[in-house]
Structure formats: structure tokens, C-alpha cells
Amino acid sequence: DIVMTQSPDSLAVSLGERATINCKSSQSVLNNSNNKNYLAWYQQKPGQPPKLLIYWASTRESGVPDRFSGSGSGTDFTLTISSLQAEDVAVYSCQQYYSTPYTFGQGTKLEIK
Amino acid sequence: EVQLLESGGGLVQPGGSLRLSCAASGFTFSDYAMSWVRQAPGKGLEWVSLIVVTDGSTYYADSVKGRFSISRDNSKNMLYLQMSSLRAEDTAVYHCAKAGCGGNRCYSNSWGQGTLVTVSS
Numbered sequence: 704d705i706v707m708t709q710s711p712d713s714l715a716v717s718l719g720e721r722a723t724i725n726c727k728s729s730q731s732v733l734n735n736s737n738n739k740n741y742l743a744w745y746q747q748k749p750g751q752p753p754k755l756l757i758y759w760a761s762t763r764e765s766g767v768p769d770r771f772s773g774s775g776s777g778t779d780f781t782l783t784i785s786s787l788q789a790e791d792v793a794v795y796s797c798q799q800y801y802s803t804p805y806t807f808g809q810g811t812k813l814e815i816k
Numbered sequence: 817e818v819q820l821l822e823s824g825g826g827l828v829q830p831g832g833s834l835r836l837s838c839a840a841s842g843f844t845f846s847d848y849a850m851s852w853v854r855q856a857p858g859k860g861l862e863w864v865s866l867i868v869v870t871d872g873s874t875y876y877a878d879s880v881k882g883r884f885s886i887s888r889d890n891s892k893n894m895l896y897l898q899m900s901s902l903r904a905e906d907t908a909v910y911h912c913a914k915a916g917c918g919g920n921r922c923y924s925n926s927w928g929q930g931t932l933v934t935v936s937s
Contacts (some may be wrong), residue, residue, distance in 0.1 A: 743923040752927035803875040
């Protein structure tokens with residue numbers, strides 16, 4: 704199974720500042736035949752289901768604000784929130800869908816400093 | 817608007833069985849793969865199972881393989897998860913999720929609110 708490890712486990716950032724969350728996979732999730740990374744990012748607020756933010760490592764889901772961006776390839780990925788807003792307080796999780804089981808990272812809790 | 821509504825959760829004794837259902841609407845159900853993902857209280861997300869539409873293949877996490885069975889009824893726009901030999905560690909909120917494509921190797925782009933399964937004596 705591919706193990707997904709996020710860092711940090713929790714993060715406190717001031718409003719308007721940049722937040723960066725990292726995700727590392729134990730094996731590459733890059734498909735060399737189509738040059739796609741099978742990596743998604745989700746946001747989950749308390750009492751709500753997860754919401755897709757980013758897929759193919761860097762493609763923003765429709766309706767997601769452009770302050771959210773994803774980057775990385777192979778085994779190392781990053782979710783960046785360029786200017787933190789109050790409504791961004793949530794748990795963020797990465798997931799690989801390269802091979803089953805489609806494992807998730809443990810989650811990163813983002814709070815306001 | 818995509819809507820996914822889970823039902824069937826509840827309290828069950830260890831070793832018991834339960835069938836979860838997910839009613840889908842707002843999209844052509846038969847075109848998309850569907851998954852079950854669970855979240856134990858205070859814990860992270862755990863992928864449980866996937867059913868694709870390309871060839872009807874099913875996939876399971878090792879933790880549930882041989883005990884859980886995923887199925888779908890495209891005529892009713894319904895997804896199911898039959899759970900048996902339930903254990904305390906199966907206690908979680910179970911979400912159904914719509915994939916962004918019909919096959920495997922796809923992200924989930926819509927999620928239901930979930931249904932709580934509690935396994936306890």
C-alpha cells in the first residue's frame with residue numbers, strides 16, 4: 704500500500720498570510736504514460752463532509768478560490784493557501800488514487816494564529 | 817446539483833451485519849464510479865471500497881476485504897455497502913462519494929454527509 708504522510712499535523716497562520724501543507728507518498732504516484740500525478744487535496748470543516756479542492760496534484764476544482772494551489776510531482780506535493788481567510792480553518796487531507804487502496808494522509812489541522 | 821444521501825447506519829453488536837445505502841441524484845449515476853470512505857471519531861479519512869462502471873470491478877481496503885461488499889443498482893441510482901462480521905474498529909461515519917470518472921484511478925468530487933455506524937455491545 705502507498706503510505707501518505709502529511710506535515711505538519713497542525714498549523715497556525717495569521718490572516719492574510721501564506722499557509723503551506725506538505726504531503727509525501729511512499730511510492731511515486733506519477734503515471735509516466737500521461738504525465739499525471741494521481742494526487743488530490745480535500746478540505747473538511749467540522750461537521751461537514753470532505754470537499755475536493757485540487758486533483759491531478761495541481762488542477763483546481765471548479766468554484767475553489769484561486770488562493771488555493773497545488774504543486775509537486777512524483778512523491779512530494781504541496782498545498783498552498785496564498786492569503787489565509789477565516790473560512791479556511793479546516794482539516795486538509797491529501798489522497799493518492801494511483802493504486803488501490805486509495806490512501807489518505809493523516810490530515811493537517813489549519814487554524815488562525 | 818449532485819446530492820448523495822446515506823442511510824442505514826446505527827448501533828450493531830460485534831459480529832453483526834448492516835447494510836448502508838446511498839441515494840444519488842443530480843447526475844447520471846451509471847456514468848460514474850462510486851466509493852465508500854469512512855472516518856472514525858476524531859480520526860482521519862479511510863478509503864473503504866470502490867465500484868467502477870467500466871467493467872463493474874470492485875476494490876476493497878485490506879481492513880474490510882472478505883467482510884464488506886459494495887454494489888450498485890443503476891436503475892435506482894443507489895449505492896450499497898453490505899457489512900458483516902462487524903468489529904469495534906469499524907465504528908465510523910461512512911460517506912459515499914462520487915468519482916470524477918467511470919473507471920478506477922479517479923478522485924472523488926462529491927461527498928454525502930455520511931451515516932454513523934457504531935459497533936458496540
